[in-house]
Amino acid sequence: MGVPAGLDSRYKGNVMYVPSGDKTQVFPVHNYASTVPFVYAAPNTGNYQLATTYCTDTSDGKLAGIDLFKSLPHVGTAAVPLAAVSH
Numbered sequence: 644m645g646v647p648a649g650l651d652s653r654y655k656g657n658v659m660y661v662p663s664g665d666k667t668q669v670f671p672v673h674n675y676a677s678t679v680p681f682v683y684a685a686p687n688t689g690n691y692q693l694a695t696t697y698c699t700d701t702s703d704g705k706l707a708g709i710d711l712f713k714s715l716p717h718v719g720t721a722a723v724p725l726a727a728v729s730h
Contacts, residue, residue: 656701658693658708673700675707683708 647653651671659676661667667676675698682695684706692708701707 656698656703656707658698675700 654671655673657670657674658681659668659670659674660681661676661678663678667678670676679695681693684690684692684694690708692706698707699705
């Protein structure tokens with residue numbers, strides 16, 4: 644398998660939520676820590692792109708997060724446990 648590429652080239656376009664009172668850690672460039680709680684674009688339709696903490700400094704230039712049904716069209720809506728992602 645070989646040695647994987649360095650972390651900076653593999654870890655890009657991530658947004659991490661840091662609750663108030665917690666220490667913000669240092670992440671490689673093109674990654675962000677936010678104290679603003681996440682709000683998802685349309686979780687009821689599988690679109691977990693971030694509607695808050697707007698970040699497009701990602702590997703594909705799109706909003707951070709995932710549009711589940713565009714990425715995995717074979718996954719049905721019944722397979723998405725909405726309660727698991729609601730905050």
